[in-house]
Amino acid sequence: MPQVTLLICLCQLLLVRHAEPTLQIDAVCDKTATLPCPFIKQHMDFLSLSWYKVETGGKNRGIIRKSDSGVQAYEYKRNASFGENHSLLLPNVNESDAGMYLCQMSANVGGQNKEEKVQLTVCRTEVQLTTVVNFPRSNQTSQDCNEAQLSQIWSILGFGTVAVAKILLSLITVKVIRSRCLRRRRSNRFK
Numbered sequence: 255m256p257q258v259t260l261l262i263c264l265c266q267l268l269l270v271r272h273a274e275p276t277l278q279i280d281a282v283c284d285k286t287a288t289l290p291c292p293f294i295k296q297h298m299d300f301l302s303l304s305w306y307k308v309e310t311g312g313k314n315r316g317i318i319r320k321s322d323s324g325v326q327a328y329e330y331k332r333n334a335s336f337g338e339n340h341s342l343l344l345p346n347v348n349e350s351d352a353g354m355y356l357c358q359m360s361a362n363v364g365g366q367n368k369e370e371k372v373q374l375t376v377c378r379t380e381v382q383l384t385t386v387v388n389f390p391r392s393n394q395t396s397q398d399c400n401e402a403q404l405s406q407i408w409s410i411l412g413f414g415t416v417a418v419a420k421i422l423l424s425l426i427t428v429k430v431i432r433s434r435c436l437r438r439r440r441s442n443r444f445k
Contacts, residue, residue: 276354277372281347289342291357292370301360305334305342308354308371317342317355344374352376 281287291303302321306314307330316328320336327334332351337343344351351374358369 277370278375279372280375280377281344281351283348283376284346287344287347287351287374287376288337289344289355289357289372289374291340291342291359292372293359293368294340294357299362300365301362303340303360304358306356306358308356314356342372347374347376349376 277290277292279287279289289305291305294303302319304319305317307317309315315330317330317334318328318336319326320340325336333345335343340357342355342357353374355372355374356369357372359367361367
């Protein structure tokens with residue numbers, strides 16, 4: 255049992271180490287929400303920059319795109335625009351706007367494409383706007399955080415199952431090879 259606990263801890267460390275932080279933005283209903291693109295610097299050069307809303311099932315729904323040819327609005331359910339440093343401006347937000355958004359940059363030749371997610375929470379009451387970096391292992395009580403922790407548990411169980419299966423398969427393979435070698439040696443002795 256201690257080996258299983260050690261394996262789970264190792265998997266958790268690997269998952270947390272490689273988990274990307276998600277920017278958390280809290281907004282007030284009927285106000286403009288500003289979602290900054292986390293990796294964009296003031297005078298960054300790129301081929302195009304797009305904002306998407308991540309829908310249930312992980313599908314990205316286009317909101318707005320900026321390139322050398324100008325700004326293009328996708329067929330999204332509401333108005334949106336670019337703000338300072340290519341942030342996404344959503345006027346008059348309501349609870350249906352809450353969710354995960356994706357800022358995606360297509361780099362010029364020789365550059366590196368980037369994308370980062372921003373979590374928008376919309377509250378009914380006045381709150382102070384804050385920006386915090388959350389890791390999936392944080393102790394927040396939001397549904398998305400609980401889903402991230404649940405998916406981590408399933409990931410750990412999946413990695414653990416695969417690891418145990420590999421170990422068992424290796425042990426069985428070694429046992430079979432040993433038994434064949436022993437049979438071969440015995441048969442060679444009697445010849």
